[in-house]
Amino acid sequence: MPSISFLPLTNLGSAMPWGLWISVYVWLIGISTGSFLLVCLSSLLKSDSLKSGRQQFLLLALCALGGALLCVNLDLGHIERSFELFTALNPVSPMSWMGKLYPLYALMLLILIFRRDVPLSRPVAIAGIIFALVLIVVESLLFAMPPGKAWHSPIAPVHFITISIASAVFAISLVFRWMVSDPEKTAGAESFARGATLLLALFIVVEITEIILSGGAGHLTHWAGVLVTLLAMLMYLRTPFSTLASITGLVGTGLAKYFSIVSAQYHQPFVGFSGAYTEPKVLFAYAPSGFELFAALAIIAGCVVGLFILNKVVPSLPGRTNK
Amino acid sequence: MSNESTRKTISRKDFLRTGIAAGALAGLASVAQGADATGKSSPIQPAVPWKEGDDILIRMQSDLHKALAKPRNQRKWGMVIDLRKCVGCHACTIACKAENVLPPGVVYRRVINAGSGTYPDLKQKSVPVLCNHCEKPSCVKACPVNATHKREDGIVAMNYKTCIGCRACLTACPYGARSSDFGEFYTASTPALQAYETRPSFEYREPRPRKKGRSPIGNARKCHFCTQRIESGQLPACVTTCIGKATIFGDRSDESGYLANLIRETNPRGLKEEYGLEPHVLYIGLEGVKL
Numbered sequence: 001m002p003s004i005s006f007l008p009l010t011n012l013g014s015a016m017p018w019g020l021w022i023s024v025y026v027w028l029i030g031i032s033t034g035s036f037l038l039v040c041l042s043s044l045l046k047s048d049s050l051k052s053g054r055q056q057f058l059l060l061a062l063c064a065l066g067g068a069l070l071c072v073n074l075d076l077g078h079i080e081r082s083f084e085l086f087t088a089l090n091p092v093s094p095m096s097w098m099g100k101l102y103p104l105y106a107l108m109l110l111i112l113i114f115r116r117d118v119p120l121s122r123p124v125a126i127a128g129i130i131f132a133l134v135l136i137v138v139e140s141l142l143f144a145m146p147p148g149k150a151w152h153s154p155i156a157p158v159h160f161i162t163i164s165i166a167s168a169v170f171a172i173s174l175v176f177r178w179m180v181s182d183p184e185k186t187a188g189a190e191s192f193a194r195g196a197t198l199l200l201a202l203f204i205v206v207e208i209t210e211i212i213l214s215g216g217a218g219h220l221t222h223w224a225g226v227l228v229t230l231l232a233m234l235m236y237l238r239t240p241f242s243t244l245a246s247i248t249g250l251v252g253t254g255l256a257k258y259f260s261i262v263s264a265q266y267h268q269p270f271v272g273f274s275g276a277y278t279e280p281k282v283l284f285a286y287a288p289s290g291f292e293l294f295a296a297l298a299i300i301a302g303c304v305v306g307l308f309i310l311n312k313v314v315p316s317l318p319g320r321t322n323k
Numbered sequence: 324m325s326n327e328s329t330r331k332t333i334s335r336k337d338f339l340r341t342g343i344a345a346g347a348l349a350g351l352a353s354v355a356q357g358a359d360a361t362g363k364s365s366p367i368q369p370a371v372p373w374k375e376g377d378d379i380l381i382r383m384q385s386d387l388h389k390a391l392a393k394p395r396n397q398r399k400w401g402m403v404i405d406l407r408k409c410v411g412c413h414a415c416t417i418a419c420k421a422e423n424v425l426p427p428g429v430v431y432r433r434v435i436n437a438g439s440g441t442y443p444d445l446k447q448k449s450v451p452v453l454c455n456h457c458e459k460p461s462c463v464k465a466c467p468v469n470a471t472h473k474r475e476d477g478i479v480a481m482n483y484k485t486c487i488g489c490r491a492c493l494t495a496c497p498y499g500a501r502s503s504d505f506g507e508f509y510t511a512s513t514p515a516l517q518a519y520e521t522r523p524s525f526e527y528r529e530p531r532p533r534k535k536g537r538s539p540i541g542n543a544r545k546c547h548f549c550t551q552r553i554e555s556g557q558l559p560a561c562v563t564t565c566i567g568k569a570t571i572f573g574d575r576s577d578e579s580g581y582l583a584n585l586i587r588e589t590n591p592r593g594l595k596e597e598y599g600l601e602p603h604v605l606y607i608g609l610e611g612v613k614l
Binding site for chain 2: 002003005007008012013014015017018075076077078081082084085088090092093094095096098099142143145146147148149265268269270271272273275276277279280281282
């Protein structure tokens with residue numbers, strides 16, 4: 001079978017192999033697993049905060065997962081061989097484990113969405129929290145394991161957990177506002193907003209720590225994501241569940257992820273390495289191509305449209321208010 | 324007299340006929356040996372006998388042939404680069420490019436100009452860097468489909484048919500030794516793609532023409548110690564090309580071999596040893612080099 005690849009349409013290279021698509025993939029997976037984690041957590045704590053929109057938040061997790069997997073597949077050099085991620089196993093490869101965990105995760109979401117007779121009981125909630133944390137940590141190991149990279153940090157798993165939760169907070173708030181009900185009129189929404197603010201503050205602290213530990217404190221790009229997220233958090237504090245705050249927050253966490261992934265690759269393995277051999281595809285320089293931007297935005301838009309369509313099509317849980 | 328001359332003539336004709344036939348048979352045999360119809364690497368090329376005082380390349384080739392006589396799992400390929408001899412000509416980079424038909428964006432070996440010493444006693448050294456064929460390779464750990472694997476002879480190899488092109492191995496390698504083939508050609512924007520780009524390489528002993536829609540386009544690629552050459556009794560291209568004879572290649576497990584002796588005598592070091600990857604490309608004269 002001839003190979004299928006969109007890489008020739010990107011500005012990626014051998015020196016900068018991962019760019020916008022991998023950043024969007026990680027960001028969407030964070031939204032997905034973070035949303036699932038928060039839904040399970042609120043169930044475990046017997047909180048009403050996310051009860052009314054549970055169906056929508058699980059659909060959000062499912063759509064974000066689908067978008068993430070589409071994005072990461074787009075980034076392969078041999079898309080036609082992507083099935084090998086499910087069939088081959090390298091026990092020490094985080095990506096190999098992700099290929100096995102994602103289908104299980106998708107199945108779990110589908111069961112919880114389509115089977116009303118499977119309640120989010122305490123054991124299910126605990127299993128869900130553990131599974132979501134495992135997914136996030138395994139994904140963080142993909143970046144944390146390689147020696148010599150700025151990602152190689154003991155704080156990486158914590159960083160990934162907090163950014164996933166922060167992204168999910170903003171995504172859930174947006175879904176809450178636009179698909180569930182007016183948060184001001186919904187029981188539990190205020191407690192969610194309070195809890196969310198604390199989680200966002202925790203993310204800001206962890207992100208700043210990660211920037212300092214990775215040696216990026218002197219570079220403005222490293223701070224772009226955390227500053228935008230900090231702004232979003234302040235907006236959220238002022239007006240919880242505001243659309244502008246939520247979108248700003250999603251942009252902030254997306255930027256944080258993008259600059260974290262891309263900027264770490266600017267670091268050359270040796271002094272003078274880039275000057276030893278110079279060709280366009282081995283330069284330590286990267287800016288997404290038009291096609292990369294278009295594809296990423298299309299996938300994100302597809303997730304949003306998919307969410308709205310599924311929300312109309314899938315039977316809802318009792319108590320959901322249609323918007 | 325005429326009978327005698329006739330006998331001589333017949334003898335010369337017979338001799339010529341026999342000689343031509345023998346020569347043709349010998350030629351066919353050599354062609355059959357050197358050109359496999361499937362394109363697979365030819366059987367081991369005969370080595371030039373080595374004796375004390377001969378060129379180091381002949382010594383290395385002799386050691387190579389000794390190693391090839393052993394089962395594969397008893398060979399442990401390694402390399403030592405003598406930075407005292409490297410002149411920074413980059414011939415090894417180009418030889419590798421030519422031997423493996425490497426496209427734009429793919430480079431297996433590059434030569435860094437590195438400084439050493441402190442002012443005013445400054446020096447410059449040329450440091451070739453390539454895949455170190457580590458004992459504990461981080462790239463093998465990262466590969467989700469086992470396309471990158473450590474062979475029993477020590478070479479960290481790629482399976483081009485399995486690689487999905489995720490480039491996790493590129494980010495996992497701390498030496499920047501890996502490349503990704505994005506399917507580019509040097510002569511793509513010219514009126515015609517040139518044959519020197521589309522001709523097959525013989526990496527891993529298989530003919531691999533570079534065509535869109537086919538591996539190795541889309542794959543991760545890296546130095547493999549010119550497996551197609553060493554398994555047919557030839558030294559890697561960078562070794563034979565080096566004008567300073569700075570690159571030494573051989574079987575680390577051969578205690579009497581040139582490589583093992585050199586390692587014992589000079590105690591060379593690897594790059595980034597602190598990562599614990601145990602590289603098998605070692606350097607003489609690395610002390611004080613700022614990389």
